[in-house]
Amino acid sequence: MTPNKSTAFRATLKQELPAWLQEGLVSDDTAQRLAARYELNKLSQESSGLLAAVIFTIGGLLLGGGALSFVAANWEEIPTFAKVVLMILTLLAFHGVGYWLWHHKNWSRLGHALVFTGSLVFGANIGLMAQIFHVSGAWYGGFGAWALGTLVMAYAARSWITGLLALVNSVIWVLGISHDHHSFWISILPLLLAAVYLPLAWQLRSRLLYAATFAGFTIALCSLAEQQYSSAKFILMTLVISGFLAWATGEFHRVKNIRPEFGNLLAGLGIVTLGVIAYIWSFHEWWRVDSWLNRATAERPTLQWLLPTGITALIGLALIVMMLQEIQALPTRRLLAIGITLASGILVVCALLGAIHRGDQMLLTLAVNLAALIIAAVALAIGVMDERRAAFWTGTVFIVVLILSRFLEYETSLLLKSAAFMICGVTMIAAGIGFEEHLRHKEAQL
Amino acid sequence: MNQRTLIFVAAVVVQLAILAGIPAKKIYTRTTGQEVVLKVVPVDPYDILKGYYVTLGYEISRPSDLLDASKLETGAVIYAVVEKQDDGLWTPVAIEQTLPQDLPTNRAALRGTWNGLRFTYGIEEFSIPESKREVIADDLNKNLNEARVDVKVDANGNAALLRLKIQDRIYE
Numbered sequence: 001m002t003p004n005k006s007t008a009f010r011a012t013l014k015q016e017l018p019a020w021l022q023e024g025l026v027s028d029d030t031a032q033r034l035a036a037r038y039e040l041n042k043l044s045q046e047s048s049g050l051l052a053a054v055i056f057t058i059g060g061l062l063l064g065g066g067a068l069s070f071v072a073a074n075w076e077e078i079p080t081f082a083k084v085v086l087m088i089l090t091l092l093a094f095h096g097v098g099y100w101l102w103h104h105k106n107w108s109r110l111g112h113a114l115v116f117t118g119s120l121v122f123g124a125n126i127g128l129m130a131q132i133f134h135v136s137g138a139w140y141g142g143f144g145a146w147a148l149g150t151l152v153m154a155y156a157a158r159s160w161i162t163g164l165l166a167l168v169n170s171v172i173w174v175l176g177i178s179h180d181h182h183s184f185w186i187s188i189l190p191l192l193l194a195a196v197y198l199p200l201a202w203q204l205r206s207r208l209l210y211a212a213t214f215a216g217f218t219i220a221l222c223s224l225a226e227q228q229y230s231s232a233k234f235i236l237m238t239l240v241i242s243g244f245l246a247w248a249t250g251e252f253h254r255v256k257n258i259r260p261e262f263g264n265l266l267a268g269l270g271i272v273t274l275g276v277i278a279y280i281w282s283f284h285e286w287w288r289v290d291s292w293l294n295r296a297t298a299e300r301p302t303l304q305w306l307l308p309t310g311i312t313a314l315i316g317l318a319l320i321v322m323m324l325q326e327i328q329a330l331p332t333r334r335l336l337a338i339g340i341t342l343a344s345g346i347l348v349v350c351a352l353l354g355a356i357h358r359g360d361q362m363l364l365t366l367a368v369n370l371a372a373l374i375i376a377a378v379a380l381a382i383g384v385m386d387e388r389r390a391a392f393w394t395g396t397v398f399i400v401v402l403i404l405s406r407f408l409e410y411e412t413s414l415l416l417k418s419a420a421f422m423i424c425g426v427t428m429i430a431a432g433i434g435f436e437e438h439l440r441h442k443e444a445q446l
Numbered sequence: 447m448n449q450r451t452l453i454f455v456a457a458v459v460v461q462l463a464i465l466a467g468i469p470a471k472k473i474y475t476r477t478t479g480q481e482v483v484l485k486v487v488p489v490d491p492y493d494i495l496k497g498y499y500v501t502l503g504y505e506i507s508r509p510s511d512l513l514d515a516s517k518l519e520t521g522a523v524i525y526a527v528v529e530k531q532d533d534g535l536w537t538p539v540a541i542e543q544t545l546p547q548d549l550p551t552n553r554a555a556l557r558g559t560w561n562g563l564r565f566t567y568g569i570e571e572f573s574i575p576e577s578k579r580e581v582i583a584d585d586l587n588k589n590l591n592e593a594r595v596d597v598k599v600d601a602n603g604n605a606a607l608l609r610l611k612i613q614d615r616i617y618e
Contacts, residue, residue, distance in 0.1 A: 103451075131573040133472040136569065157457065
């Protein structure tokens with residue numbers, strides 16, 4: 001079992017350990033072993049190091065923001081050649097000094113921040129170059145160039161924050177180019193995005209960059225569906241499939257114990273995505289055939305985006321198959337897998353049927369509500385079975401919100417609405433009390 | 447120099463190469479091209495990455511009797527042939543669908559693209575210094591008929607903006 005290395009837990013342990021030692025609750029040897037296991041001696045370094053990192057990063061962002069504002073102000077008085085030389089020297093200075101401090105002077109956080117700032121300056125320089133020489137073109141071209149240069153630097157410098165900057169620029173570029181171009185190669189851009197940034201996140205062991213890549217992939221895929229077909233149902237479908245993949249990947253990390261720390265964030269992101277989508281789409285307005293939400297507005301609709309979407313779905317299902325043995329071994333894992341896969345499947349089928357205007361509108365609405373209830377019920381059940389507060393309360397609150405939304409959505413008498421609110425409130429309180437009593441009873445037995 | 451440093455230096459070189467690549471075509475056109483003067487018509491947006499710029503239009507931007515644009519697909523490439531007049535302005539005389547060869551010195555061909563509404567030549571965005579934004583916008587509004595741009599056009603029809611002139615005032 002992986003030790004709990006959260007800062008809060010370690011800080012509390014460091015605070016309590018002397019008292020335990022004094023009261024004879026733990027021996028000297030046990031205390032030392034605990035201190036070593038949880039690296040308590042590194043706590044103060046980490047917190048001051050973290051503070052320094054935050055300060056230096058904010059400073060870097062301010063410097064970079066200043067450089068970008070400088071571009072917007074336009075630098076007129078200096079001759080063109082001198083401007084270009086100064087721009088290049090500024091870029092070299094940030095990268096050079098940053099690298100030197102990072103790897104030769106042991107000022108790693110400041111050095112890293114300066115290298116990151118160098119990539120911000122690179123972006124400013126792109127704008128300046130275009131400005132000086134009156135280079136015109138598609139607005140997203142600049143972001144594409146910025147993304148490319150920053151990505152190369154992220155790999156070279158092994159910088160997660162530079163990678164994050166590159167990812168943001170890449171997503172903006174994909175959004176722009178998918179609006180103007182609908183060729184086959186544009187359709188594979190979201191997959192290319194993932195193929196480029198996931199290895200970087202993996203190499204750098206960055207959970208944030210890993211999860212951000214999934215988020216960026218989702219945005220790019222939805223943008224494709226929107227630009228190439230513009231049916232709200234197809235956008236729903238891509239969102240659900242992306243959320244399912246994020247959850248499946250997160251589960252895979254946890255179940256196979258391959259960097260499980262990556263899994264928690266990703267699985268959470270996936271379930272939240274599915275839950276939010278299911279809730280939004282539980283409203284009947286989305287499913288009326290004559291609804292304004294059903295207009296497909298793309299000039300020349302094409303289904304090329306189905307290729308990356310299909311590949312995403314297949315990868316998600318393949319991950320589930322690869323985890324089958326582990327999933328079947330644990331009841332909560334099994335429940336979660338069945339629930340999430342079923343809910344995702346219902347949402348995808350509803351989206352497809354809704355897009356081609358098949359199926360009764362009311363039936364589709366009910367099916368989506370069922371999918372939302374399944375997600376809520378799974379969270380609630382896992383909370384009870386695993387005694388996890390977060391899952392229990394997420395499930396409970398989600399069920400209550402769903403019920404109340406339906407009461408508010410449809411025309412019902414005030415009396416009925418009032419009764420619904422009160423019943424939900426009483427049930428929530430009773431369930432919460434029951435759950436907390438159960439947990440307290442369990443803790444007392446231990 | 448160790449491997450890590452070498453890789454970092456290579457990344458910096460890539461960034462410099464990208465920076466050099468952005469104006470490369472314009473620098474080539476400015477260095478080798480023929481200078482022409484075009485009459486302008488403006489519009490005014492804001493681009494966060496480039497600062498302020500004015501979108502300029504020209505006589506050669508609008509579809510005309512010279513070519514039936516309704517038959518063109520979006521993205522179609524054309525070459526607007528302009529001829530020098532006695533007043534120094536270069537005005538459109540023909541629109542071709544292939545690069546004209548052996549043009550006389552008083553004629554030049556600008557490579558353009560049809561975007562469905564107008565022809566664009568890569569010379570539509572003129573960057574404005576923030577300190578002069580109000581001045582230039584005001585000057586353009588008041589003296590639209592007298593606004594001109596100096597442009598360089600190379601042998602392949604690529605064009606590069608040099609300067610905006612309104613009466614005797616020059617903006618670069």
